[in-house]
Each structure stands twice: as structure tokens, then as C-alpha cells.
Amino acid sequence: MKAFLMAVLALVVISVGANFALNNAGLSSADMTSNSNVRLGD
């Protein structure tokens, strides 16, 4: 079951990493489809 646990760990790392990378690259929906007139999250 070591392969299973390593796959789960890899899944977590990939998911968190993808979220971090895409947000930093300015590819979030908020950045892509809105402009300064939209106050998202306020």
C-alpha cells in the first residue's frame, strides 16, 4: 500500500502546487475575467 499512500501524497502536492502556480501566474478566474471595477471578495 506504499504506492497508494505515495500517490495520495503526490496528489496533494500536485493540487496545492497547481493552485499556487496558477494563481501566481495570474490565471485565476478573478484575474482573467474581471477588471478593477469589479470588487471581488470585498
Next chain:
Amino acid sequence: MTFLRILLPLVFFVSFTGFTAAQDTAGDTTVTAPGHQTLEDILARQRGEDVPFGAEIPLPQTDNGAPAADQLGTLGGASDSELWREIRADEATAVVASNNGPAAKVLMQEGGMWWLTFREGPLLTYGGALLGGTMLLLAIFFLIRGRIKIEHGRAGVTIERFKWIERFGHWLIAVSFVLLGLTGLIQLAGRKLLIPAFGHEAFSTFAIAGKWVHNNVSWAFMLGLIMVFVMWIAHNLPDRTDINWLLKGGGIFGKGHPPAKKFNAGQKLIFWSVIVLGTSISVSGLSLLFPFEITMFGPTFAKLNDLGIPQLLGFGPIEAALTPQEEMQYAQLWHAIVSFVLMAVIIAHIYIGSLGMEGAFEAMGSGEVDLEWAREHHSIWADEVESEQSKAAGKTQPAQ
């Protein structure tokens, strides 16, 4: 006391009629003394100052409206045909929306209602029926056939079926697919089933978490898909043994098992379902992850029209000039439909790989399977492994 009993209702009645009369008077005043709230009133209210609403601010006269030159005035007799012409032609340069995506240029799009009703109606109904029906069929199959046992009992000797990296790739795609399936169903069934059952607040938490998981775990799924494809394609190319295997129904009913290599025809069907449907889900998913960046459906519909396929089936040409929203709507529907089919396939795969067959789970659990299990279900592969082992050991007879 009798006097009071009469007096009290009387006082109440008189005060009530007095109140309504006062209201009528106030209403009349509003109408007869025209005026309007100014931009300053609105801004002051936004600053938190106490600017009264309601009857204290007189309504503008309804017959004239506010002067056209005023900030809140109507256009009056002036024509705004240029504006509407631009909107109608989808060239609304005069309309500035706070959303700067391609969809902002389309003020109204009819396809949205069809998509909404299809998504909440047939898609959810038939998709749910497919999953429910698959589970029901498997339950009936289990009741009739029971667990498929190792016919001649365990040999007590194991051989390696899957290496560590193969099991890692399998579990990467497996765990991510289960997570994606569950969170996808949450997004799809939210408004129709989950909000009525759990309320907006509870669903909101699930939906936000589910969306995060769905968007980000997708990359693990795609990586697993590539790994599985590269590692197993050589073993999953169709060959003659598959025909025999399929004709004998894989030996599911009755005794005896048709010979098979490392993967039998049933497993090959699952492999190609995962590769073809999984790739299709990934591409439509990428188009949803990066909205309006990938257009799949407009060009596909145009090609189908050019080939005359819809006409051949008795339909007219499919509308290929899609608005950006329609592209996304088709991507969403395709993503969900193909996912439902793959989910049904995978439910069957999970069943046969765990509860349905003795000794099957070990292949992905420890990577080692019982020799007798291998001989029964993958006889050609088992022979190959045994002959390799005996060669390696310098023996002429296969190990027993």
C-alpha cells in the same frame, strides 16, 4: 366596565382611521410636489449618513420623468438606436461591462436557457440513472454469481504483476478520479438536489471546497492518465486472444477461463475507455479551467456540417457560430456526459477489482498475485512469467 369595553375599540378604530388618513395625505403630497433624490443623496447614504427613504423623498412626476439632462434622467424623446444596433450586432463597443472576458460582448444569449434546463433536467436524471442502474446491475450480478473464487484454491506462491511505479500511476489516477467524480456531482446536483436538502449555507461550503478540489486535482488525474497510457499501451493492443475471450464472455459464468495475456479483453476495454474518455474529459475540462481560451465545439460542428454527417442523420446543419458562452456550455455538457459514462465503467471496474473477484485486489495492493489466480485469469501471461523465472533459475521445468 361596560363603558370601557365600548370605548377601547372605539379609540382603536378612530386612531387607525386617523393613521391611514395621514398616510393618504402624505402620498398626495409626494405626487403633487415633484422632486427626486439626487446623486448626492445616494453618495451620502453610501457614506453611511442618514438620508431618509420613502415618503419623505417625493417621487418624480410620472408623466414627465426627470429632465433628460439630469444624471438620473431618461432619454425622453432622444433615440438610442445606435446603441441597440451595436448590441444587436454583438459589437457593443459603446457598452462597457465590468467583466472584460469575451462573454462581456454578448448582452443576451438564448442558448443559456436551453443549457440550464438540460443541465438540471435530462443530464442529471439520465446521468444519475446510469450510475444507479450500473450499481443495481452489479448488485444483481453479485447476488446471482457471488464472488468469483480462485477455482483450484491458492497456490501459496506469488508472482509480481505490477511494479511500484505502475501501482503509483494507477492509484494517482484512481484517487483523483474518485475525488473529481464526487466533487463534479456536487457541482452538478447542487441547485436541484443539495440546496433543497441542506440549505444554501451548507451547500456553499461544500461547493467552494469541491470547486477547489475539482479544479486542482484535475492535474493529478491528467498526469496519472499519461502515466497509465505510457506504461500499459503495449499490453493493451487488441489481438486474437481477445476475440476468443469476448466470445466466451470472459468466463464470468460457468467453469473455466479463456486464455489471456497480461490484460484480458475486458481489461483492455476498461483501459481504452479510460484513455479515450479520460482524454476527452481532460480536454473539455481544460477548456472549462481556462474559460474562452479553447474553442472545441464551434469548429467541430462546422466540420461535421461540411462532412454532411448531421444531414445524413436527417438533421439540418448544426449551428456552428456559437457565442463564447455557448462554447462553455457545450464544454460543460460534454464534460459531464462523458464523465458519467466513465464513472459507470469505473464503478464496474472497482467492483470486479475488489468485491467481485478473489485475489484481484492484490494486483494493485501489494503488486504480487497468487500464481493460481494468474494461471486462471491470465494463463498466457502466467506461462510467460513462469518460463522467465525458470530460465532465470536455470531450470527446464516451470516452477510449481
